[in-house]
Amino acid sequence: MDNDQRTTTLRTAAERDTLASFLDHQRDTLAMKCAGLTPGQLRTRALQPSGLSLLGLVRHLAEVERSWFRNVLADEGRPGFWKHPDGSFAEFDVDDADPDEAFAVWRGECEHARELVAAAPSLETPGHYGEEVFSLRWILTHMIEEYARHNGHADLLREHIDGTTGE
Template identity: 60%
Template sequence: MNNDERVYPSKVADDRASLTSFLDYQRATLAMKCAGLTGEQLKRKVIPTSGLTLLGLVRHMASVERSWFRWIMNAEDVKMPWPGKVDGTFAEFHVEDADAGEAFEVWREECARARAVVSSFNSLDNTVLFRGETVSLRYVLTHMIEEYARHNGHADLLREAIDGAVGE
């Protein structure tokens, strides 16, 4: 996992470039945390008190990307890639029969589509109305950075427990 090919965000960029580059950095961090592992390792539940897996996190983030960017911001009529709940938790976290290649393909596609949606807005202050609430592009980008950062902390712990690899 020591092959860090992430692009670090500029320390002097404008707001839009800062937010989008920090989001891409967080996306690249999740990919880095999963790099070099087998499908079985990605599915492994290694924290005794948690059902989280790296593959579950990738599938979850694919769903979150689709939800915020395509469904909410772009008003697309899309279904979630792994709909529903199983035992009270989102289906994307149940990876026993999941295909790692498919999950990464869906995630990468959702990231690309999200970038296209972001590019279609003229300003971070552009808003949409969703379920009676006004939501700005600035809010969504900030929320997505937070969402990835939180889950990348989980990914850190999972990766270390799988094979001892550590690193930011």
């Protein structure tokens, strides 16, 4: 992981560009934590009893991107990708999951989110979840927090898999 190709966080840019660069940096961190691993390694779970895996995190963050940007901000009403027959989320059930599919879905959701953020008239642009209202500023800040938290999990998982540590 010495070849750090993550998005550089902007230090003197406008607020939207600064927030977007921090979110892209966190997205890139997740991709970096997963780089170079086999499908089996990506399915490796954390210490028991947790069912957490890097592949599960990628699938979860694809769902989170879709939920906050497509459904809350843009009101697209899109269903989740990975569901159990009873409708509950299945993103962490990765025994038979396809890593290529998961990364393609996640990257597509990230790209669509970038487009929605760039097209929004302002950071005050509202999104709705039921009766609750969230500004684009809040959504971006929440997504930075979401990635930062899960990238901490990714650090531990990667270290457990092959001893790799780092930013």
